[in-house]
Amino acid sequence: MNIVIMQGQTLLAATCIVVACSVHSAVCANPFADFFEVIQLTADYAEICYDSVRTYFAETCHDRWIHNNLTGLSNHLNKKLFGQHLALDAVTNHIQRHIQSAEPARALVLSFHGSIGTGKSYVSRIVAEHLYRKGMESQFVHLISMASEFPLEEKVQDFKDQLRAYIESTIADCPRSLFIFDEMNKMPPGIIDTIRPYLESYNKLRGVNYRRAIYIFLSNTAGNGIAEYAYQHWWKGYPREDIKLADVREIIIRTAISTKNELWHGELMDRRLIEFIPFLPLEKSHVMKCVKDNMATSGHKVTDEKVESIVKAISFWPKSEQVFAVFGCK
Structure with a gap:
């Protein structure tokens, strides 16, 4: 029996040495090194293998699952987004610059504005599908409905605390997270103040880098103004493609300031922390x-x-x- 045990220990040691040798060349030079050191090296190797297998089969915050298919994004928007030349160019350019920067200056914030059915949710879904392998089902894509998540104004402080904790824990797990805030026009006053610190140009906030995240706001704010501008442009006989982003963007900002709605905040606008993107009415x-x-x-x-x-x-x-x-x- 002792002979069998000794043979088993010898086989185990030999196996450990072979495996550890593939990881640490020093073991090959001295195969009779301390047995426990060999075991430790083998355990380290096993952990590396486990992480590699887990990354392959289970979604993680790595390039396999966050593939940033910018070419596919551009092609999909060109083929499937109809009548929105302003949104097509702006979304593609902003996301491309943000993704391709190793260290973005700040988080990317895109605010989509327009009437119902113009493609705001549609585009946000296309963005998710081309940045994340699992698209909207990814654990790193977070859809937050302001109407359902924050319905009562008297509980604004509770909502602020919840949202702050949610953003911080989410980005701590994966800095390359995507947040989609739907129905921003229904956001209770004061909630935007909670989001603002994570949008600004901090190197780190409490030890966490928030600059690689992307936020997309969906709102009907200024939808009527954008539609009226498009109608006047059409009525005068001008081509739709002649509408300039800067002209329609001013309509969004004026509406936000005059109504002091969910996006009204002097610092957010003065410092250009938000990129306003209009969606025109569809012909x-x-x-x-x-x-x-x-x-x-x-x-x-x-x-x-x-x-x-x-x-x-x-x-x-x-x-x-x-x-x-x-x-x-x-």
């Missing part, structure tokens, strides 16, 4: 493209007759001209 031609794309994606046969019958059931404004869809592509 009938854009809605038709949306319908065709949705039918094709759903596996339905696309015919002009079917498309026209669907579009006829959609409401457009003004009633006399029937130019823009009331609910966009909804």
Whole structure:
């Protein structure tokens, strides 16, 4: 029995030496080194193997799962986002610059503004799908609905504390996190103050680097002003593509300041911590493209007759001209 045990120990030691030798060359030079040192080296190697396997099969905050497919993002937006030349260029450029910077100056904050159905949620989903392998299902993509998460103004302080703790713990786990705040126009006053410290140009805040995170705000604020501007532009006979980002951005800022809504905050605007991105109202031609794309994606046969019958059931404004869809592509 003792001979069998000794043979087993010898085999174990030999195995440990072979494995440890592949990790630490010093063991090869002296294979009769201290046995416990060999065991420690083998344990270290096993831990490395475990981490490698875990990273492969379980989502982690590494490049395998956060793949930052910028080419795919640009191509997808070009093919699938209809009538939004301002949003297409701005989203692509801002995300590309932020992702490609090894040390961004601050967190990226994109604020999408426009009427319902113009593509704000759609674009945020496309962004998530091309930055994270699991898309919106990724544990590093966080969708927060302001209407459902923070419904009572009298509990603002509690909400602030919850949101602060949530952001800090999330980014501590993965600095490359994406936060999507839906229905920002329903955010109770004061909540934005909680988010602000994580948007500014701190090297580190309480030992954590917050500058690699991305925030996307979705809001209907200034939707009517943007739609009116687009209508006046159309009525004067100007091409839609001539609308400039700077002109429509001013409409968003004026609306935010005049109403002192969820995004009104002097420092946020003065220091350009937020990039405001307008979504224009969709014309009938854009809605038709949306319908065709949705039918094709759903596996339905696309015919002009079917498309026209669907579009006829959609409401457009003004009633006399029937130019823009009331609910966009909804």
